Amino acid sequence: MKCKILIYCVFASFVGNAFSQDQSIKIGELNSYKVFPAFLEPYKMGWELALEEINRSGGVLGRKLEVVSRDDGGTPGDAVRVAEELISREQAALLLGTFASNVGLAVANLAQQRKVVFVAAEPLTDKIVWENGNRYTFRLRPSTSMQVAMLVPEAARLNKKRWAIVVPNYEYGQSAAASFKKLLTRAQPGVEFVAEQAPPLGKIDAGALVQALLEAKPEAIFSALFAVDLQKFVREGDTRSLFKSTAVVNLLGGEPEYLDPLKDETPEGWWVTGYPWSEINTPEHTKFRDAYRKRWNDYPRLGSVVGYCALYAVANGIRKAGSLDADKLIAALEGLQMETPFGEILWRPIDHQSTMGAYVGQLAKKGGRGVMVNWHYADGAKVQPSDQEIRALRKE
């Protein structure tokens, strides 16, 4: 059996080499498609749309762009192997993708070791650009702490004294809770945190949790729950009248991926970060939305925008660098300005974070489904800590 695999491998590497002779530029894309399909199917449709647009308009540096996409299995160990395959067998010019933070960090670490540029599209962890940031890694989406910072002004404006916190028990939740406590205390001195719950991701025991929150009698709740956990929390909290007396601020709650399943149970008035795709009518977003609907006969989710922008960032970076050399690509991506459906963004030279923002607004029901109202765009450039703090975190 091993012989067969060996022969297969040898054959495949031969074939791989033969293909790299043609003139297309290869981008190595990897993501946990089968572990987080709800977010990543739209993501894939997003970058496929971008790929078609880029190649229709003549490609990059006179060559066609080619995306070699792989499933990374959702674990750091497998993802590193897949990334190695993209680097060495496929000769990918750079790496793109990943979803979960631990996978993103592992691939970022590999990118540094192998001296290959890596554009992390989705991971939210602060560490990927700060504590564990490196020269080769860039990140597109606004991080956990950026999104918390976007919500804090609204939270402070609620002017509630007693806050309860509910976050999933892993790094994203922990860092969301820590950032929120720090920033809210700064914005509203004297605020109290009366209860903190950190249920395991995907396994929230909503009844007991809502009951425990009620006993603490909070005036407001900060939640970083999403997906199944959020749905269970909403239903259980509604049945037990938790939300009648409390205001809620929920990170990511307005992303269509997590908002749409709630349908007519969407809790009204919650402050969330998200993506009101149907309501943004700027020219750049309308153009994207129309193209997406035409291509896929479906509306865009946040994942679609992330995939679309990530591939454009790569294409623009290569165009600006005029080469596939890693050092030149880094120099080009640092300070790159580009158009996105959310408006213009900048790739910050100091920490390789893009200034892509998110939409902050309130949840409401409209025709049996959830929408965002009273929303505004929170620019990612305006929610950054000082350069000094960042340099200290990056140990530079």
Next chain:
Amino acid sequence: MSAAAVLLQFLNGLAGASSLFLVAAGLSLIFGVSRIVNFAHGSLYMLGMYLAVSLSASLGFWASVPLAAALVALAGGLMEITFLRRIYKAPELLQLLATFALVLIIKDAALWGWGAEDRLGPRAPGLAGAVTIAGRQFPQYDLLLICLGPAVFIALHLLLSRTRWGTLVRAATQDREMAAALGVNERRLSTAAFALGALLAGFGGASAIPREPASLQIDLAVMSDAFVVVVVGGLGSIPGAFLAALLIGEVKAFCIGLGYSELTLAIEFVVMAVVLVLRPWGLLGRPLAETRGPGVLQPSLPAPSFLLLGGLAALLAAVPAFAGTYTVVLLTDILVFALFAASLHFLMGPGGMPSFGHAAYFGLGAYAAGLLLLRAHLPMELSLALAPLAAGVGALFFGWFCVRLSGVYLAMLTLAFAQIAWSVAFQWDELTGGSNGLIGVWPAPWLSSRQAYYCLTLVLCLGAVALLWRLLDSPFGYALRAARDSPLRAEAIGIDVRVQQWAAFGVAGLFAGVGGALYAFSKGSISPETLSVPRSVDGLVMVLLGGVQTLSGPLWGAALFIGLQDSLSRGVEYWRAAIGAVILVLVIAFPQGIAGFLRARLFK
């Protein structure tokens, strides 16, 4: 907590316990009759949820629940007749491999059929609101659930104690061979028990939709919960499962009520470990029937063929000369997992101690390597050399408790320890880096090229496998096999069975640790997934694919499994289902494993 709060949390615990019991009862029934460790039980539950959500759109919630349960029962019966029935005679635990394949297939089928988005079901019409209890709102539907658990319990109890069919089921649960010898049609009984178990799983899933959305992740979560409940209660004991569900439901509710929700990450496994250490057969279980006659006749293990190993080493050493870099990377992974599988095989084949938590030692080795390098600032070579000791010591510690148990109880205790180790690695941010893990665990400069690291892995892994094989051919190895085949006789001729088994734990842990440390340096980072349940299951799959009763089986199993993952995940959209299908075909075609099949063909 006020008295009212205690009452409400107690009711929450009861509702949770009821839904736990519904899944666990079916699993317990299936295990009792057919001795199948049904990994796919959670998948049947998930199927019940999706079916109920879909059906309730047109038929309404109340009609959809029994219908979904009936459909799942049908699916379960078909599964038993088409696949599982063919392998009852196969070596033990092979059915586990078949059900694992079904998990993969059902998951992808659900993704294909229902799409990726979570499906939030309807509330139960008529019971959508809340009642006021002690001044607090409590969902009406939860009250129904609280009654549903005991109702199903009583119905099952009546079925098992008052009907002829129930008597046969109990007879088969107590002693399957004797029941068959007395003329009970075992095949029909097994199919019926499996279908009934599936019915309960489907019913559990369908009745959960007012509380929980249908999602693709629910299968494994429910499966592990159900296993814990069944084992804590005592295998095959329905009252035990009821008691265990109650215990775990309440413990969870009060952990949350008292503000220690972080503990719920692994609290059920802590409960299970404590119960099994104190009561080796669960709360209400009975010791398994003694093996009769001269012990289970296992085919003798072939003498280790160091010639084969040497030839393999020579062949593999030549690979970097003519193959691309990625082949080398892939082979590094295969070698590491071959060693991991070989160490697990040492424990579960010749040692006769199935471990469901072997990744604990792999992960301990990996984390020890990372911590020694990053926190203690030792040189990489020294970290690599010392890390396996941590895994060995960990295995000795866990093993000391485990060797007092046998069979599935032992397996579940290893799983409990592995989950506890996982939750510690997951939560201890300052030391282990929490859910993100340790970043920057790279080998020393002279080993940093992939080819050099491959050579090191080749030498260490095949050297370790040779050592394991040599140990099996020593008096220690023979004593271990004697202890497995007939503990009573082994004791009678002066072998200290427990000490042999304990030592086997240490050895297996040590060598898994070598694999883990090599893995850490090949990836540059480690996260808690290295000691998670899926890793342990991967190891089991590799050993069973290769063949438990062979020596080289784990190596072929690892090569095949990693090779399949690598090639299928690249080209096939539904690659998980494809892997499942391949495993299912292999299990039915070669119940002795690949190496076992080859041996039977070549040497007989």
